[in-house]
Amino acid sequence: MGEVFALPYAYAERFPSGLDVVTDAGFSLLALTPDASAESIDDLTLGPDEKVALVLGAEGPGLRAETMDRVGRRVRIPIHGQVDSLNVAAAAAIACYVLGRGRPG
Ligand SMILES: C[S@@+](CC[C@H](N)C(=O)[O-])C[C@H]1O[C@@H](n2cnc3c(N)ncnc32)[C@H](O)[C@@H]1O
Numbered sequence: 001m002g003e004v005f006a007l008p009y010a011y012a013e014r015f016p017s018g019l020d021v022v023t024d025a026g027f028s029l030l031a032l033t034p035d036a037s038a039e040s041i042d043d044l045t046l047g048p049d050e051k052v053a054l055v056l057g058a059e060g061p062g063l064r065a066e067t068m069d070r071v072g073r074r075v076r077i078p079i080h081g082q083v084d085s086l087n088v089a090a091a092a093a094i095a096c097y098v099l100g101r102g103r104p105g
Helices: 015-024 065-072 090-098
Strands: 029-032 049-057 074-076
Touching: 015 029, 015 049, 015 065, 029 065, 049 090, 065 074
Parallel strands: 029 049, 029 074
Antiparallel strands: none
């Protein structure tokens, strides 16, 4: 909960074109999806100085095809075969932890 008060927020008027602000700032985008055809987060390799921004979808429909196309790189957190998907906050927390390990600050 405390982290919520430390994170800066911005609102994109248009989406996914609003993601251009993020890539223009030097971040590469990763679309988080439970889709089994996406790359496993365990196999993901990032450059040592690569800055990434995670793009997550809504609880019901997930990310739109238009957003998937804009982001390009799709990453999944492995889940049990009977499970449809993770809650979006849980997925974000796991991805931040996994991708943040061993990286500065
Ligand atoms: C409840 S899920 C939406 C489920 C939706 N049926 C779908 O296929 O994306 C909400 C969001 O959490 C993230 N998410 C949930 N499970 C995930 C997983 N196993 N791997 C990566 N991201 C996941 C995705 O960003 C997803 O759009």
